[in-house]
Amino acid sequence: MKVCIIGGGLTGLTAARNLAGESKIDLYEKQSLLGGCLSSYSFGTFSIERYYHHCFSNDTAFNSLLKELGLIDRLEWHTASTGSYAEGKIYPLTTPVQILKYPFLSLADKARLAYLTLRARSISQDNLDNVTAEDYVRRKFGDGVYTSFFEPLLMAKFGAAKGEVSAAWLISRIAIRSDRGAGGERLGYLNGGFSLLIDALTCSVTSKGGRIMRGTPVTSVRRAGNSWEVNGNLYDTVISTIPPQELGRIGGPAISTIRYQGAACMTMGLSRDVTGGIYWLNMKDPAPYGAIVTHTNFIPVDRYGCHIVYLASYFGTALPENADRRMIEDFCRRFAVRRDEVLWNRMAVDPFAGPVYTLGYRGKIPEYEQKGLFMAGMFSQPNYPERSMEGAVRAGTDVADLVRRTVPHG
Numbered sequence: 001m002k003v004c005i006i007g008g009g010l011t012g013l014t015a016a017r018n019l020a021g022e023s024k025i026d027l028y029e030k031q032s033l034l035g036g037c038l039s040s041y042s043f044g045t046f047s048i049e050r051y052y053h054h055c056f057s058n059d060t061a062f063n064s065l066l067k068e069l070g071l072i073d074r075l076e077w078h079t080a081s082t083g084s085y086a087e088g089k090i091y092p093l094t095t096p097v098q099i100l101k102y103p104f105l106s107l108a109d110k111a112r113l114a115y116l117t118l119r120a121r122s123i124s125q126d127n128l129d130n131v132t133a134e135d136y137v138r139r140k141f142g143d144g145v146y147t148s149f150f151e152p153l154l155m156a157k158f159g160a161a162k163g164e165v166s167a168a169w170l171i172s173r174i175a176i177r178s179d180r181g182a183g184g185e186r187l188g189y190l191n192g193g194f195s196l197l198i199d200a201l202t203c204s205v206t207s208k209g210g211r212i213m214r215g216t217p218v219t220s221v222r223r224a225g226n227s228w229e230v231n232g233n234l235y236d237t238v239i240s241t242i243p244p245q246e247l248g249r250i251g252g253p254a255i256s257t258i259r260y261q262g263a264a265c266m267t268m269g270l271s272r273d274v275t276g277g278i279y280w281l282n283m284k285d286p287a288p289y290g291a292i293v294t295h296t297n298f299i300p301v302d303r304y305g306c307h308i309v310y311l312a313s314y315f316g317t318a319l320p321e322n323a324d325r326r327m328i329e330d331f332c333r334r335f336a337v338r339r340d341e342v343l344w345n346r347m348a349v350d351p352f353a354g355p356v357y358t359l360g361y362r363g364k365i366p367e368y369e370q371k372g373l374f375m376a377g378m379f380s381q382p383n384y385p386e387r388s389m390e391g392a393v394r395a396g397t398d399v400a401d402l403v404r405r406t407v408p409h410g
Contacts (some may be wrong), residue, residue, distance in 0.1 A: 001407060004028065004230045006218050007241035009036025010389060011377050013201040014065065014396025015239050016210055019403065025210035026233070030217035034202055037353060038389070040195040041267065041346055046303060047195040050348040051265045052293045052310045054080070055188040056176055059390035061397065066190075069200040074191045079184040080298050081277065084152075086284035088334075090276045094184040104284070109144040116141055120174035125385065128168040129362045136167035153282060156290020158261065159316055161356050168385040169357035176386060189299055194389075221251040221373075228373060237407045238373040239399055243352045244366060253371040256364050258379045263353030264313045266327045269306040269343040273297065274335040287334070288326045289313040306343050319349055354378055354387050361385070368399045369406070375399075 001023040005012050008029030016025050033039040033050075040047040055062055057077075066072045081094040084102070092098040099110060116137075128136065133154060137146040150170070154162035190196050205212060218231055227234045240247045248254045266289070275281050279298040282291050289311040296307045311327045320326070324347040332339060355361070355378055365381050368374050376399035377383075383391035 001236045002026070002234070003403065004228065004233070004235040004238045005241070006221075006230070006238065006247070007036065007377070008034040008212065008214070009241060009377070010038050010198075010201075010392035011380075011396040011399075012036075012239070012241040013198065013205065014393050015241070015376065015400040015403075016205045016212075017201055018397060018400035020205045020208035020210040022404070025205060025208075026235070027205065027210065027212045028216050028218045028231070029212065029214050032215045034212070034214065035195070035198040037263075037350060038194055038198060038392075040193055040198070042195070045305070047193045048267065048295065048304070048308055049194055050267065050346070051263065051350075051353075052295060052312070053189075053194055053389065054298070055389055057186060057188070058176075059188070059388070061393045062390045065393050066197070069197065069204065071190065071196055071200060074196060075188055076191050077186055077188050078298055080187045080279040081184050082280045082282070083276070083278040084282050084284050085287075085292070085334075088285065090278065090281065092276065092278060094278075104148040106144055109142060109148065112141040112145050113149060116145070117174060120171055123171050123175075125168045125171055128171060129166050129385070130359050131167045132163060132359060133165050133167045133170035134163055136170070148284075152284045152290075156283060156312075157314060158356060159314060161259075161261070161316065161358065164356070164358040166357055166359050166361060166385065168362070172385040176388070187298070218250060221247065223372065237403060239403065240373065240375050241377040241396075243377070244375065244379060246352065247375065252373065255366050255370060258361075258364055258366075259356045259358060260352045261354060261356050262315045262319060262349065262351040264315060264319055264323050264327075265348045266311040266313075266324060266331075266345060267348070268309045268311070268328070268331075268345045269304070270309055270337065271306065271341045271343060273301075273307050274337055275309070288320070288323065288330050292331070314353070319351075323347075323349075355383075357385055368402050374403055 003019055003023045003025050005016050005027040008027055016027050037051050040049050066075055083090055083092045091102055137150050158165050222229050228238045243260055244255050245257050275292055275294045277297050280293055291312045293310040301307055366375055368376055376395040378387045380395040382394035
């Protein structure tokens with residue numbers, strides 16, 4: 001069986017690895033880097049993800065993949081600190097004492113927030129897909145919890161669409177991040193970076209005869225009798241991991257459009273820490289980024305020789321003009337960082353960084369098989385109601401198993 005896979009992110013590479021050897025695999029990736037949102041910058045002595053990443057303790061499929069690839073011994077668990085930047089000041093929000101001192105929530109609001117965090121895993125999401133996160137929080141936990149805590153998070157993540165996001169996404173987001181003790185949240189990371197995973201998947205595919213074509217966008221997909229023609233080449237079947245609307249644009253099936261948003265992520269190397277030892281700092285104050293993620297307040301700085309900071313921003317239809325310059329200038333001004341203290345910077349932009357989990361999203365999730373070809377990615381069932389590396393691995397595994405069971409081997 002000859003299989004075309006469109007997209008070299010984690011889902012595409014996982015599907016390719018599962019089918020390589022028994023099928024002839026051609027994987028097309030339009031970028032020069034593999035990994036999609038999990039791709040990395042290389043600095044010679046170290047690599048660092050272009051978009052911040054970590055995994056969670058209940059990521060069973062992801063951990064199984066690491067074991068199969070011989071990388072499980074590289075998986076480390078660290079405690080991640082959190083905070084809020086409000087009215088020009090950093091407020092740590094990691095320990096119970098720090099949360100109690102936070103001045104923008106009443107004592108009653110803090111109790112309600114703690115209750116929600118503790119209960120998130122047990123809250124049924126069956127009826128939350130058609131309730132907005134705002135309505136749910138205001139009704140269940142009060143206006144103060146929403147306006148002082150969740151509204152800035154929703155604004156940072158979804159911008160103008162924040163009022164359309166479902167409560168299913170919000171509760172899932174809280175639940176997935178509930179592995180925490182008094183010292184903070186427990187998160188996983190590969191010693192050496194997630195580029196090790198992408199490299200191992202790539203090697204696994206190519207060692208079994210699979211072809212991976214970087215810098216090769218797919219420009220046309222069409223049915224050709226019982227086969228599929230992709231960029232003029234014939235295949236028994238196609239697995240597409242790109243957004244459904246992008247597949248439709250190049251000739252794939254037109255299905256219900258899933259709304260996506262873009263991400264702009266500025267990564268900087270600094271000569272010092274400026275976020276008070278906090279890993280994840282949410283911006284309550286307006287800024288051209290919604291969060292500051294200081295990677296080296298999570299992973300030891302001596303692995304990199306500098307402090308690594310991400311400025312995370314999401315956008316709708318278009319990236320604001322001069323976004324990179326505005327992000328750096330705002331950050332330097334706000335945290336009194338001299339320009340010579342910024343040792344290097346890189347900007348990554350992806351107009352299809354992830355779905356927007358609006359009301360009724362569950363009913364829009366496409367089946368894996370669509371009119372004779374297959375689709376899997378961030379829009380698939382394993383990534384609802386929150387996308388993750390776990391969901392990407394599950395989607396890639398599921399679609400490969402389905403192809404194996406249903407497509408005749410030639």
